[in-house]
Amino acid sequence: MLRLTNLTLPLHHADEALLSAIFKRLRVTPRDVVRYQVVRRGNDARDKANIQLVYTVDVTLRNEAPVxxxxxxxxxxxxxxxxHYRHVGTAPAGAPRPVVIGAGPCGLFAGLILAQMGFRPIILDRGKVVRERTKDTWGLWRRRVLNPESNVQFGEGGAGTFSDGKLYSRIKDPRHLDRKVLTEFVKAGAPPEILTEAHPHIGTFRLVTMVESMRATIEALGGEYRFEKRVVGVDIGTDGAGVRRMQGLHLHTGEYLEASHVVLAIGHSARDTFRMLHDAGVFVEAKPFSIGVRIEHPQSWIDRARFGANAGHPVLGAAEYHISHHCSNGRTVYSFCMCPGGTVVAATSEEGGVATNGMSQYSRNERNANSGFVVAIDPERDFPGDPLAGLDLQRHWERRAFVAGGSNYHAPAQRLGDFMARRPSTTLGSVVPSYKPGVTPTALDECLPDFVVEAMREAIPVFGRQIPDYDHPDVVMTGVETRTSSPVRFTRGDDFQSLNTAGLYPAGEGAGYAGGILSAAVDGIKVAEAVARSMIGAA
Structure with missing residues (x-):
């Protein structure tokens, strides 16, 4: 089978045009082709008047050698x-059960791979099953009632459940582990289109049912979930060679769980767990992250800016954008986690704080587009010396946002025109904010560092020249976006184990090794394989 890439056709091409293009490109006749399959379809919209669809196609020929x-x-x-994915081995008889802490995308795939190899993993999560967690999340959005253990950040499915459900990343993996992730998602109920779209996504409602389906698969293979079990301590011993090794976990319920192989997939917001591990001597270092706001435009503006007269074409869907600017103060401003046709959501996990995120359904048909509009934070420059200082920085600005919003989980918001004019907003304009439970017009300068505000004000007119109406005065900015990624990294070696604690496998976004659903899931697979190799080798 041959893979043909960068095969371009006009947006409005006829169905039979793709097969004709294959014949022409490979210089073969119809009788030479046994079958073909679209592997990926994207678009090139640099020329809005002449948008091209870009295909990757697998072609089976009767005789491929001469071609x-x-x-x-x-x-x-x-x-x-x-x-094709191949497991690294099979669990030996009598192998101890590995433990996975966290049931987000990383923990989910670590648990799945371990279960498929016969290791019968135990998966712990501090939050609730996804259906109950969804009710608690709506409790904050609709009634301003926060459950610190069951919310956008904590619970089955992880933070990715309440997001755009993007399933693409910049990782380059010669083993194509991303294909394994997408294939398992389709088995669990994701639309088959995610296997071919250049920028696949799922959306929150579908993610909920998929997470439930994958839990059922893991349990059928001998895995075990234990929800509402927060890890509050690690039992680390020393072997005869003086090496620190995992021995067990202490849970908030008072239970003790023996565990010699632990996957640490706790997500980017488990601040209390970060501190507990640091206090226990587990090696951790500060990591860059970003701070800013969510910025909202009518989706129709973005569609028109990206696709021109072709805006609204069903093949193109809702338009996205990715922009960045290097500022005169040495900072970088960029768009983050852009959610076409979505909503801005309350994403705090701590009482007395406001944090925002973006979410879309599969249809992406809500009125507004939203994106993180954020500025990079550098540990050496902004919080040197303490590996956990980034947590305090996040918390400080989230609490300032809570107060600026009215101390009732409303978020502070500002018209872009007022932000640029350095005056507080008292009302909002034609762009209606989507954030629930609500917003309070104010000045965002009160809840962001000065250098962030300065950089954002410099970047806005630059972005306005790239995307028409990006800098429209009625555009809404809602604060604050602080959970772009983990502010720490639990550094690991080539064997995926903690640098100074054998048997502890830091993984995914919370450990500083992923950014988004797909990369976190891929990292979960890699860590599960490392656990399996260690346990098989010790048998």
Missing amino acids: LARFRKDRDVQKTPDT
């Missing part, structure tokens, strides 16, 4: 890579 020889120097015609 492959003809194109041996053409990188767009190659043998189709083997994307």
Whole structure:
């Protein structure tokens, strides 16, 4: 089978045009082609008047050798890579059960891979099952009632459940582990289109049912979930060679769980767990993250800016954007986690704080587009010396936002025109904010560092030149976006174990090794494989 990449056709092409393009590109006749399959479809909208669809296609030929020889120097015609996933081994008889802390995308796939290899993992999560967690999350959004243990950040499915459900990343993996992730998602009920779209996404409602389906699969394979079990202590011993090793976990219920192999997939907001591990001597270092706001535009503006007269075409869907600017103060401002046709959501996990995030459903048909509009934070420059100081920085500005919003979980918001004019907003304009439970017009300068505000004010007119109406005065900015990524990294070695604690496997976004659903899931697979190799080798 051959893989043909960068095959371009006009947006409005006929169905049969793709097959004709394959014949022309490979210089073959219809009788030479046995079958073909679309692997990926994206678009090139740089010329809005002449948008092109860009295909990757796998083609089975009756005799591929002469065709492959003809194109041996053409990188767009190659043998189709083997994307079939193969497990690294099988659990030996009597192997101890590994423990996975966290049931987000990383923990979910670590648990799934371990279960598929027969290790019968125990999966702990401080939050609730996804359906109950969803009710608690709506409790904050609708009634301003926060459950600190069951919310956007904590519970089955992790923070990715209440997001746009993006399933793409910049990771380059020669083993195609991302394909394993997408395939398992489709088995669990995701639309098959995620296997072919260049920028696949799922959306919150579908993610809920998929998470439930994958839990059922893990349990059928011998895995075990234990919800509402928060880890409050780690039991670390020393072996005969003086090496620190995991021995067990203390839970907030008073239970003790023996555990020699622990996957640490706790997510980017488990601040109390970060501190507990640091106090226990587990190696941790500060890591960059970003702070800013959520910025909202009518989706129709973004569609028109990106696609011109083709805005609204069903193949193109809701338009996205990715922009960045390097400022004169040495800071970088950029868009983060852009959610087409979505809503801004309350994402705090601590009482007395306000944090925002973005969410979309699969349809992406809500009125507004929203994106993080954030500024990079550098540990050495902004909070040197203490590896956990980033937690305090996040918390400080979340609490300031809570007060600025009215101390009732409303979020502070400001018209972009008022922000640029350095005056507080007293009312909002034509762009209606989507944040629930509500917003309070005010000045965002009160709840962001000065250097962040300065950088944002410099970047806005630059972005306005790139995207028409990006800098429209009625655009709404809602604060604060602080949970862009983990502010710490639990550094690990080549064997995926903590640098100074054998048997502890830091993984995913909370440990500083991923950013988003797909990369976190892939990291979960890699860590599960490392656990399996260790346990098989010790048998």
